[in-house]
Amino acid sequence: MSELTAAPRTGGDAPAHDPPDADLTIVPSRHPWRRVATAVVAVLAAMAVNALVTNPAWDWPTVGQYLFAPSIVRAVLLTLQLTVLGIVVGFLLGTVLAVMRLSANPLLRSVSWTYIWIFRSVPLILQLLFWYNLALLYRSISFGIPFGPAFFEIGTMDLVSPLTAAVLGLALHQAAYAAEVVRSGFLGVDQGQLEAAAALGIPQWRRFRRIQLPQAMRTIVPTAANELIGLVKGTSVVYIMALSELFYQVQVIYTRTGRVIPMLLVAAVWYLVLTTVLSIGQFYVERYYAKGALRTLPPTPLQRLRATIGGLRARVAS
Amino acid sequence: MVELRGVHKSFGALEVLRGIDLTVRAGEVTVLLGPSGSGKSTLLRAINHLEKVDRGFVRVDGELIGYRRAGRKLHELPERRILAQRSRIGFVFQNFNLFPHLTVLENVTEAPVSAQGRDRAEVRAAGLALLDRVGLTDFAGQYPRRLSGGQQQRVAIARALALRPALLLFDEPTSALDPELVGEVLDVMRDLARSGTTMVVVTHEIGFAREAADTVVFLDEGRIVEQGPPAQVLDDPREARTRAFLSAVLH
Numbered sequence: 386m387s388e389l390t391a392a393p394r395t396g397g398d399a400p401a402h403d404p405p406d407a408d409l410t411i412v413p414s415r416h417p418w419r420r421v422a423t424a425v426v427a428v429l430a431a432m433a434v435n436a437l438v439t440n441p442a443w444d445w446p447t448v449g450q451y452l453f454a455p456s457i458v459r460a461v462l463l464t465l466q467l468t469v470l471g472i473v474v475g476f477l478l479g480t481v482l483a484v485m486r487l488s489a490n491p492l493l494r495s496v497s498w499t500y501i502w503i504f505r506s507v508p509l510i511l512q513l514l515f516w517y518n519l520a521l522l523y524r525s526i527s528f529g530i531p532f533g534p535a536f537f538e539i540g541t542m543d544l545v546s547p548l549t550a551a552v553l554g555l556a557l558h559q560a561a562y563a564a565e566v567v568r569s570g571f572l573g574v575d576q577g578q579l580e581a582a583a584a585l586g587i588p589q590w591r592r593f594r595r596i597q598l599p600q601a602m603r604t605i606v607p608t609a610a611n612e613l614i615g616l617v618k619g620t621s622v623v624y625i626m627a628l629s630e631l632f633y634q635v636q637v638i639y640t641r642t643g644r645v646i647p648m649l650l651v652a653a654v655w656y657l658v659l660t661t662v663l664s665i666g667q668f669y670v671e672r673y674y675a676k677g678a679l680r681t682l683p684p685t686p687l688q689r690l691r692a693t694i695g696g697l698r699a700r701v702a703s
Numbered sequence: 704m705v706e707l708r709g710v711h712k713s714f715g716a717l718e719v720l721r722g723i724d725l726t727v728r729a730g731e732v733t734v735l736l737g738p739s740g741s742g743k744s745t746l747l748r749a750i751n752h753l754e755k756v757d758r759g760f761v762r763v764d765g766e767l768i769g770y771r772r773a774g775r776k777l778h779e780l781p782e783r784r785i786l787a788q789r790s791r792i793g794f795v796f797q798n799f800n801l802f803p804h805l806t807v808l809e810n811v812t813e814a815p816v817s818a819q820g821r822d823r824a825e826v827r828a829a830g831l832a833l834l835d836r837v838g839l840t841d842f843a844g845q846y847p848r849r850l851s852g853g854q855q856q857r858v859a860i861a862r863a864l865a866l867r868p869a870l871l872l873f874d875e876p877t878s879a880l881d882p883e884l885v886g887e888v889l890d891v892m893r894d895l896a897r898s899g900t901t902m903v904v905v906t907h908e909i910g911f912a913r914e915a916a917d918t919v920v921f922l923d924e925g926r927i928v929e930q931g932p933p934a935q936v937l938d939d940p941r942e943a944r945t946r947a948f949l950s951a952v953l954h
């Protein structure tokens with residue numbers, strides 16, 4: 386310290402071997418244990434890759450052969466369709482349920498509560514079978530005035546196809562969870578925000594769309610993404626309805642060919658791809674809703690990569 | 704301009720306002736003083752119907768706030784009408800309550816467009832002029848969290864002014880600020896007071912009250928204890944409670 390203070394404050398007449406204070410270089414502290422940990426993890430990872438690649442039982446050639454087979458690709462598309470419909474309908478209904486649950490009206494509150502209670506309590510697979518067998522409960526469904534005359538009637542079998550039953554089951558189940566996700570988002574918005582909006586005379590719907598929702602999204606998005614990824618895999622239970630989504634389709638193939646492990650790998654790879662795409666999407670959606678909440682946004686992976694390359698270049702150059 | 708008659712308000716068993724009669728004339732600045740919990744915020748919030756009163760009424764510009772009178776009955780107005788009334792009364796909060804996900808300019812222009820249905824381009828120009836008036840033109844595109852407390856509160860004042868309110872209400876606008884930032888906000892408020900804006904201000908800044916107020920009102924336990932010109936209430940209070948409060952605040 387005494388050395389530093391002894392050095393001249395302005396660099397004007399300082400000798401060359403004694404740079405002015407402003408030019409002192411910073412040396413980051415070293416982390417020896419971090420290096421040890423890195424080495425250990427690297428060895429373990431290498432062992433895992435080795436076990437995956439070298440054991441012929443994984444049968445990678447078969448995996449490659451079936452990965453883009455038309456029947457598999459169609460099944461992936463159906464899985465995607467189930468997921469998208471399930472999450473969109475689920476979150477739309479969930480938002481309605483959340484708003485009901487937060488409303489001042491006790492009837493709306495209790496209806497919402499009861500819905501969430503039932504649909505969270507009964508296992509999904511059971512709910513799916515109920516919808517699948519709806520025709521056993523109600524032979525036909527009629528549209529008309531409640532408790533009054535019906536305009537037209539449709540046989541339940543025609544209206545609720547296995548696909549509809551699957552979407553219905555997934556979406557209604559998802560809605561119960563989505564409601565709680567959305568509700569927690571709204572609870573997280575500071576009361577003062579609503580008060581300020583009300584004091585400014587902003588109309589109710591606008592208040593919801595412009596003030597509440599974007600702020601609630603900060604908490605909703607990460608949990609909703611979790612739900613979405615859960616649903617991608619959750620669609621696999623639909624196999625019991627003999628819908629040829631991904632999991633059902635690989636089963637069909639391996640019962641025919643007997644190549645169980647590679648077909649399971651095919652499904653695993655596809656689920657991995659789907660969730661990876663969703664995770665990337667999640668990153669950017671979260672970033673969008675972080676606007677104004679953080680003083681500076683974290684860099685995107687691309688920006689980070691560029692910064693790293695730039696840093697390396699600079700180091701090589703010097 | 705503002706008229707409160709026999710205003711009562713209770714939260715459960717707690718009677719917070721116990722019969723408030725108060726008149727604020729157009730163009731005047733009224734400062735509300737009183738110990739914490741005396742009902743100052745509740746009174747202010749009753750003026751723009753953020754808080755419903757149990758008895759009595761509030762009139763702004765001769766118009767009943769929140770109710771329509773029919774004979775001896777007051778019927779509560781539909782939400783839309785109340786919002787319209789509120790949009791003519793600016794409110795500045797202790798914690799600013801700026802919208803963090805909107806830029807400074809968007810904060811200022813949101814309500815004039817969505818609550819008053821004014822033209823977007825006109826509102827934008829007016830918003831920029833207001834930001835200039837509070838000295839924040841350079842921050843128009845920033846998000847509020849990047850601003851200091853004093854700057855945020857000045858944005859909040861510009862946001863309230865953007866509605867071209869007939870009346871401005873301030874609830875302890877400088878209480879959440881670091882001491883060195885209080886001045887810049889009070890400067891803006893003094894400027895408004897000089898320009899003839901009708902204001903009701905809850906504050907503990909006795910200096911501001913002395914300088915800018917036309918009337919100082921001292922509130923305690925939900926009642927108005929004493930009111931009058933600042934020279935009288937602040938320098939020569941009649942009531943012992945006012946004296947006790949002032950000596951506590953000034954020392």
Ligand SMILES: Nc1ncnc2c1ncn2[C@@H]1O[C@H](COP(=O)(O)OP(=O)(O)O)[C@@H](O)[C@H]1O
Nearest residue numbers: 714717719737738739740741742743744745746
């Ligand atoms: N929404 C509310 N519910 C219950 N009690 C409240 C509510 N708002 C205020 N109070 C109570 O009313 C009293 C007066 O509050 P307030 O008007 O905020 O006082 P001041 O602004 O003078 O400090 C306090 O005792 C406070 O706890």
Ligand SMILES: [Mg+2]
Nearest residue numbers: 743744745875
């Ligand atoms: Mg208060």
